[in-house]
Amino acid sequence: MDSLTQIAINARKASIELQNLTAENRSFALNKIKTVLENKKRNIFKANEQDKQNADQLVKDGTLSASLFKRLDLESGDKFATMLQGISDIDRLPDPIEQITYSSKLDEGLELYRVTCPVGVLLVIFEARPEVVVNITALAIKSGNAVILKGGKESILTLTALSSAIQSALSYTAIPPNAIQLVETRGEIDALLDMDKYIDLVIPRGSNSLVKYIQGRTRIPVLGHADGLCTVYVDEDSDLNKAIRVVIDSKVNYPAACNAAETLLIHRSILSSHLLPLVTALQSNNVLLHLDKESMSQLRSPYDTSRIQLCVPENFDTEFLDLEMAVKVVNDVEEAIQHINSHGSKHTDAIVTENEHTAERFMRCVDAAGVYWNASTRFADGFRYGFGAEVGVSTNKTHARGPVGLEGLLIYKYKLCGNGHVVNEFGEGKKKYLHEKINVFRDNLIYKY
Amino acid sequence: MDSLTQIAINARKASIELQNLTAENRSFALNKIKTVLENKKRNIFKANEQDKQNADQLVKDGTLSASLFKRLDLESGDKFATMLQGISDIDRLPDPIEQITYSSKLDEGLELYRVTCPVGVLLVIFEARPEVVVNITALAIKSGNAVILKGGKESILTLTALSSAIQSALSYTAIPPNAIQLVETRGEIDALLDMDKYIDLVIPRGSNSLVKYIQGRTRIPVLGHADGLCTVYVDEDSDLNKAIRVVIDSKVNYPAACNAAETLLIHRSILSSHLLPLVTALQSNNVLLHLDKESMSQLRSPYDTSRIQLCVPENFDTEFLDLEMAVKVVNDVEEAIQHINSHGSKHTDAIVTENEHTAERFMRCVDAAGVYWNASTRFADGFRYGFGAEVGVSTNKTHARGPVGLEGLLIYKYKLCGNGHVVNEFGEGKKKYLHEKINVFRDNLIYKY
Numbered sequence A, B: 001m002d003s004l005t006q007i008a009i010n011a012r013k014a015s016i017e018l019q020n021l022t023a024e025n026r027s028f029a030l031n032k033i034k035t036v037l038e039n040k041k042r043n044i045f046k047a048n049e050q051d052k053q054n055a056d057q058l059v060k061d062g063t064l065s066a067s068l069f070k071r072l073d074l075e076s077g078d079k080f081a082t083m084l085q086g087i088s089d090i091d092r093l094p095d096p097i098e099q100i101t102y103s104s105k106l107d108e109g110l111e112l113y114r115v116t117c118p119v120g121v122l123l124v125i126f127e128a129r130p131e132v133v134v135n136i137t138a139l140a141i142k143s144g145n146a147v148i149l150k151g152g153k154e155s156i157l158t159l160t161a162l163s164s165a166i167q168s169a170l171s172y173t174a175i176p177p178n179a180i181q182l183v184e185t186r187g188e189i190d191a192l193l194d195m196d197k198y199i200d201l202v203i204p205r206g207s208n209s210l211v212k213y214i215q216g217r218t219r220i221p222v223l224g225h226a227d228g229l230c231t232v233y234v235d236e237d238s239d240l241n242k243a244i245r246v247v248i249d250s251k252v253n254y255p256a257a258c259n260a261a262e263t264l265l266i267h268r269s270i271l272s273s274h275l276l277p278l279v280t281a282l283q284s285n286n287v288l289l290h291l292d293k294e295s296m297s298q299l300r301s302p303y304d305t306s307r308i309q310l311c312v313p314e315n316f317d318t319e320f321l322d323l324e325m326a327v328k329v330v331n332d333v334e335e336a337i338q339h340i341n342s343h344g345s346k347h348t349d350a351i352v353t354e355n356e357h358t359a360e361r362f363m364r365c366v367d368a369a370g371v372y373w374n375a376s377t378r379f380a381d382g383f384r385y386g387f388g389a390e391v392g393v394s395t396n397k398t399h400a401r402g403p404v405g406l407e408g409l410l411i412y413k414y415k416l417c418g419n420g421h422v423v424n425e426f427g428e429g430k431k432k433y434l435h436e437k438i439n440v441f442r443d444n445l446i447y448k449y
Helices: A003-018 A023-039 A041-061 A066-072 A079-092 A132-143 A153-170 A186-192 A208-215 A240-252 A268-284 A293-298 A313-317 A333-343 A356-365 B003-018 B023-039 B041-061 B066-072 B079-092 B132-143 B153-170 B186-193 B208-215 B240-252 B268-284 B293-298 B313-317 B333-343 B356-365
Strands: A100-107 A110-118 A121-125 A146-150 A180-183 A201-204 A230-234 A261-267 A288-291 A308-310 A324-330 A348-352 A370-375 A392-394 A402-404 A410-421 B100-107 B110-118 B121-125 B146-150 B180-183 B201-204 B230-234 B261-267 B288-291 B308-310 B324-330 B348-352 B370-375 B392-394 B402-404 B410-421
Touching: A003 A121, A003 A146, A003 A180, A003 A186, A023 A041, A023 A079, A023 A132, A023 A153, A041 A066, A041 A079, A041 A153, A066 A153, A079 A132, A100 A410, A121 A186, A132 A146, A132 A153, A132 A180, A146 A186, A153 A180, A180 A186, A201 A208, A230 A240, A230 A268, A230 A333, A240 A261, A240 A268, A240 A348, A240 A370, A240 B410, A261 A268, A261 A333, A268 A288, A268 A293, A268 A324, A288 A293, A293 A308, A293 A324, A313 A324, A313 A333, A324 A333, A333 A348, A333 A356, A348 A356, A356 A370, A356 B410, A402 B410, A410 B240, A410 B356, A410 B402, B003 B121, B003 B146, B003 B180, B003 B186, B023 B041, B023 B079, B023 B132, B023 B153, B041 B066, B041 B079, B041 B153, B066 B153, B079 B132, B100 B410, B121 B186, B132 B146, B132 B153, B132 B180, B146 B186, B153 B180, B180 B186, B201 B208, B230 B240, B230 B268, B230 B333, B240 B261, B240 B268, B240 B348, B240 B370, B261 B268, B261 B333, B268 B288, B268 B293, B268 B324, B288 B293, B293 B308, B293 B324, B313 B324, B313 B333, B324 B333, B333 B348, B333 B356, B348 B356, B356 B370
Parallel strands: A121 A146, A121 A201, A146 A180, A230 A261, A230 A348, A261 A324, A288 A308, A288 A324, A348 A370, A370 B410, A410 B370, B121 B146, B121 B201, B146 B180, B230 B261, B230 B348, B261 B324, B288 B308, B288 B324, B348 B370
Antiparallel strands: A100 A110, A110 A410, A392 A402, B100 B110, B110 B410, B392 B402
């Protein structure tokens, strides 16, 4: 058997062993990982130094971007401490497993429970930031999943140092060390994508093209965390001050994030009052604007022409991830909805309006994970939503959508407890199904000891 | 633009229009469909007659099985009435849309709601039974989804009659007729599987090979409804009477169903007491048995040898879907769990035991949608579970698992309602997120009118 199949089988075995462990086992393991990472900080920083030296050369050669280089760094500021704090934060969340989400008494002595359980084996593919390995590890252990991790090749030494520290920590706990395994090359991913027998869910965190590539290569369900093409629509009934606040924050607060806005739609009837103030505010924040013909023709001097261009159609399908924004005039909320449903990425879209009915229509009809009314698209984030931890932001329309916390790593199973019950005794002229709700207290479940 | 792309675009448009309709609109449409189907019963039966005549020839030629032929028939018994009753049953279920499943006050005036919504556009592929088109239509309308349907080619005339009746009914309602569209050939499916831009979820109902084929051909998420390889494990602490009841019902009640058992595992220590009674009971129900060496050698005359064979390894990976069962001796519950996790289809597996700890271990560690204790695998069914309606039984481990009711056709969106709120005002030394639970009464939601 080749070594990759062995990795997948080991993960599957670890995932089954994980089913037998308690919340206390999982919590102990999280704390142990934190301690060992702390103790091995010096080793990990040494590996990170080496990764950075190698990457520095790539930046000089022009084959690695400066922003990727920056994300590689684990030493600066409080990055390492924040990473460790993240483990404690996840440890403190309520136990997500064995939660009863449906129950029904089917017959005397025949009780049905739908109970949350781990998905099983996850394959998580992420890019440069090495601390993701620790974050995903903590989420996986908390949710009882085994995980196979593949990070960016630029941070391979740091990743190896982190994951060997994690495995060594796990060897002191009830969690099988194979619950967390690292693979190193892109080629290994292709082979793993064929192993739907052992792997239950693939989570790619990266570019749209990475997600599409993976979706096209595997029968395993994919939880896509693609980039976001978010839009703010400023309605005819909008308050100008709110419009400026929401547009500026959505675009400027952190332009490289997937929840930053890329497109501004503005209602035709408020061009004369709202356009110039919005453009001026964006320009004073150094945003390069791609205006459509109509908005361009509305602008009268004095305005700064240096950061303004006439848009081309591709601008409305581009995730700038930078201080750049496309601007388009629309006739009404219907055209705004249509534009977003055709060009957006189903991530997060906002309307600025004082009209409740217009807001309602926008929020119903825009097909996105987040539909916002008078609020910045930048709120689309697991921590801001109050989930305590985040796997990423899903643009899927099944399983988990929007910011994904522990819940996205869970599924359920149906537990049916009987006393020799058979289907054959139910039906016309025989027994009837009761379908009575069971009052469940988690600790008195018959299958819970 | 080709006609298939047009079908997909029409479905997408209909799906957006559906977001604006009320529960009353949907209920009216369901009732209208029921009436029109009733009125067009004669036409539909005529089409069904023709399908049956054509199929009869295929049966004679040996290219269609008798059981498929039987499933094609819509006229016999109360099939048609049951189909219409199904529409009313689904109509009576509570409205599943706009249910709030999470809410959080992030800040004064900034409220987050996670609200159920339709997945969007479904592509449902099913085999012979033509009444499925009506069942899926009712589920789709109730859940606010648009659907593209592809049925078996043997029932094409019946399907066309049913779907044209449905479309004509919808033309009298607020639901766009394009919400329900039928495609006719297998080739059309391949083209539609590429349209992840317009289609959100593929639901194949049929053989394992159909599901695998589709999973390998598309980037669209697939909700697999494959066959089931279900197992009953009779533990050392089992009650013999319960064991016989559960095994017989699981195997004999309806052997062609996906929730029928195919494998019997029996604990070594109870071979002398339990094996012969179980074998005798199965034989008296005409079940052909594939015994492993050890169980075979345990049998002493008198027993009927005519329906007993020595097993071959493939027997434990076969869904007989008939009065046939493979039997294997295991050493303990661990070996039973391992066997099921290696050979089963993650559908439904049962243990017969009086030992709570053994049951608990089995139910935790068997990785299946249904894990049963002293109950027949045949209970795995949406109606028996109390869901009122069933899309099918999912062997997926994401999105929806086990019997799938309306919930499996829903996802959620996050609605955030603010007052010009921006992320930039939160953080160190600035505002803190409140994350307070909102007491939600569905009718006083700010976005609900």
